[in-house]
Amino acid sequence: MSKEYLLEVKNLSCERNYKLIFDNVSFKLCSGGVVLINGNNGSGKSSILMCISGILEYKGLIKINKKYNDKIGYVGHKNALCEEDTIYEYLTFWKKIYNYKKDFNYVINFFDLRKYLEIPIKFLSFGQKKKLSFLRLQMIKSQIWLLDEPISGLDKRTRSLIINLITKHIEKGGGVIATSHQIINLRKVKNIMRVKID
Amino acid sequence: MIKYFHKFANPVRFLKLAIPIKKISGIAAFFTIFIGLIFALLLSPPDYQQKETVRIMYIHVPSAWMSLMTYGFIFLSSVFFLIWRFPLFLILAKESVPIGIIFTFSALISGALWGKPTWGTYWVWDARLTSFLILFFIFLGLKLIKDTFSNSSKGNYTFAYLSLVGGFNLPIIKFSVDWWNTLHQPASIIRTGGISVSNEMLAPLFLMALGLFFLFIYILLVSVEINIKEKSLINFRDSLKNN
Amino acid sequence: MTRLFILLLSREVKGYLFNTNKSWFALGFFLLCILIFPLSLGGSEDLLKKISISSIWICALFANLISLESLFKEDYKNGTLLQYHINRIPFFIIVFTKFICHWLFTGFPIIILSPLFLIFLSGSYENILGLFYSLLIGTPLFSLIGMPISALTLGSAARGPILVFLTIPFFLPIIIFGVLSVNSFSSGSFSEYYLLCAILSIGIIFLPYITIKILKESLE
Numbered sequence: 001m002s003k004e005y006l007l008e009v010k011n012l013s014c015e016r017n018y019k020l021i022f023d024n025v026s027f028k029l030c031s032g033g034v035v036l037i038n039g040n041n042g043s044g045k046s047s048i049l050m051c052i053s054g055i056l057e058y059k060g061l062i063k064i065n066k067k068y069n070d071k072i073g074y075v076g077h078k079n080a081l082c083e084e085d086t087i088y089e090y091l092t093f094w095k096k097i098y099n100y101k102k103d104f105n106y107v108i109n110f111f112d113l114r115k116y117l118e119i120p121i122k123f124l125s126f127g128q129k130k131k132l133s134f135l136r137l138q139m140i141k142s143q144i145w146l147l148d149e150p151i152s153g154l155d156k157r158t159r160s161l162i163i164n165l166i167t168k169h170i171e172k173g174g175g176v177i178a179t180s181h182q183i184i185n186l187r188k189v190k191n192i193m194r195v196k197i198d
Numbered sequence: 199m200i201k202y203f204h205k206f207a208n209p210v211r212f213l214k215l216a217i218p219i220k221k222i223s224g225i226a227a228f229f230t231i232f233i234g235l236i237f238a239l240l241l242s243p244p245d246y247q248q249k250e251t252v253r254i255m256y257i258h259v260p261s262a263w264m265s266l267m268t269y270g271f272i273f274l275s276s277v278f279f280l281i282w283r284f285p286l287f288l289i290l291a292k293e294s295v296p297i298g299i300i301f302t303f304s305a306l307i308s309g310a311l312w313g314k315p316t317w318g319t320y321w322v323w324d325a326r327l328t329s330f331l332i333l334f335f336i337f338l339g340l341k342l343i344k345d346t347f348s349n350s351s352k353g354n355y356t357f358a359y360l361s362l363v364g365g366f367n368l369p370i371i372k373f374s375v376d377w378w379n380t381l382h383q384p385a386s387i388i389r390t391g392g393i394s395v396s397n398e399m400l401a402p403l404f405l406m407a408l409g410l411f412f413l414f415i416y417i418l419l420v421s422v423e424i425n426i427k428e429k430s431l432i433n434f435r436d437s438l439k440n441n
Numbered sequence: 442m443t444r445l446f447i448l449l450l451s452r453e454v455k456g457y458l459f460n461t462n463k464s465w466f467a468l469g470f471f472l473l474c475i476l477i478f479p480l481s482l483g484g485s486e487d488l489l490k491k492i493s494i495s496s497i498w499i500c501a502l503f504a505n506l507i508s509l510e511s512l513f514k515e516d517y518k519n520g521t522l523l524q525y526h527i528n529r530i531p532f533f534i535i536v537f538t539k540f541i542c543h544w545l546f547t548g549f550p551i552i553i554l555s556p557l558f559l560i561f562l563s564g565s566y567e568n569i570l571g572l573f574y575s576l577l578i579g580t581p582l583f584s585l586i587g588m589p590i591s592a593l594t595l596g597s598a599a600r601g602p603i604l605v606f607l608t609i610p611f612f613l614p615i616i617i618f619g620v621l622s623v624n625s626f627s628s629g630s631f632s633e634y635y636l637l638c639a640i641l642s643i644g645i646i647f648l649p650y651i652t653i654k655i656l657k658e659s660l661e
Binding site for chain 1: 446460519521526529661
């Protein structure tokens, strides 16, 4: 493989609540590649992502290639949404945090959220909140995306939207690590690696 | 130093070492407390001022010493845990909390019972007493934290940090209450009623203190043993589930 | 860095202002607490005069304690703290913005209103300035000490009771020195003020640091 790697994980093991969750997980994430982590509930899929993002303590090696920007985008179960804010406030806040210079109009249209802009977040549905999370992800401008169950609980339309987004990100040269117990249908992506943990 | 700790930081190896110590200290605790009680209750002379009530001292003073020592122990093991991250230190710290509660409680109760015949009141808002009461509440807080986060590693740091902050806070509390006391209460009763301790009284006092110390070690090691075995049992059960 | 600080601070202030519960809760609780004292004394003016300073301090303590619960809760629950951590936003900014806002909405109004309540509780006029200064040093200390404990109890089921139980012993020195300082102010001695200032200057360095440590541990 001549391709540059974005992130390398070697012999990763993690202990939580006095229990070994997973042991000896190794994979490489290349630019333009996808790593799908499969496994049953409670097998530690989310924990791998949390190790990579630096929340959990781990043993082993996680190396992020410094040539690219080493920012990490993470979408988990918690959407980091303040219930009282409107969508517009939310977006401008994170835009300023990430120092995102471009306008987010394009992304809003992409997700079909234009008419909800002034609505407080507490009135939104689960799927719409998830969309907002992905909107935030767009603004980070990171190469590495960590997606924890990105498509579970969503309807067909939103699912295809998000898969579109992922494919676009990969075509631009980014890398995605996703966990899922459903099958993510990424037809256009060639470089898919599956990691199974038990 | 670290290497030396490493050797015993492994719980299984620690148990191997601890079980004989546990047995010895259990026997030692029984005999020293037994002999100490004989000395304290029968052989030692009654005080010329306080008469027979002075015998409460043989329970009160050692348990007060022991409760302070227990807190010091918790504090130190939390510090070691935070520095070297050996879970064993945390288990030691956690398991000594209930013992500390018991010692503090018995010191408070026996102090109150002793206070009534000698000073005429059960309780004075004296610096020493007040800070001891606060020590009791800090112990209770530690127990609360220990129980709410049981079986989750998240509570580990919570516990260690809390005992750390509490350890720094205790001298401040003592100091502040002292300050408050000297300003607003003319010389407290305790200091005027100083007891001259003769050798005949000192011997059972130290015997009792030694006995309680052995008792502390014994109870601590028993509960640590239970804790470690429980954890290995949980791991064993989970490994059964997975296969 | 300053840009981030201002951004987070403005968001925090906004959160307090527009969430009416959050902004008025502490002050409302303070008023309600103050109300208890005259009523529970059975109309004894003399006694009320004697305990006026202590009662204001006690109410300030409880108002602070009650509002500690919501300090990190929202951000922890919805995962904002997690995102801050992943996106490498320095935690000391977050902790300091939280501290400033918490003081601004619980300590500050109480300090401003304290002369009024001293008179309302028929305290003497000489103590107004002393009380004002002592609260000015004491209430930030309450917020500072409460912060690590509020962070400690994140994620536990019965958070409110535990928080109260753990925090009060740590508040005791502050309230002792606070009340004493008012009493000695009228006689021209400032030793307790200096002590409170010393505790504040030590606390403002170490307590946020401990809070950051604890917050990072609590994320997992």
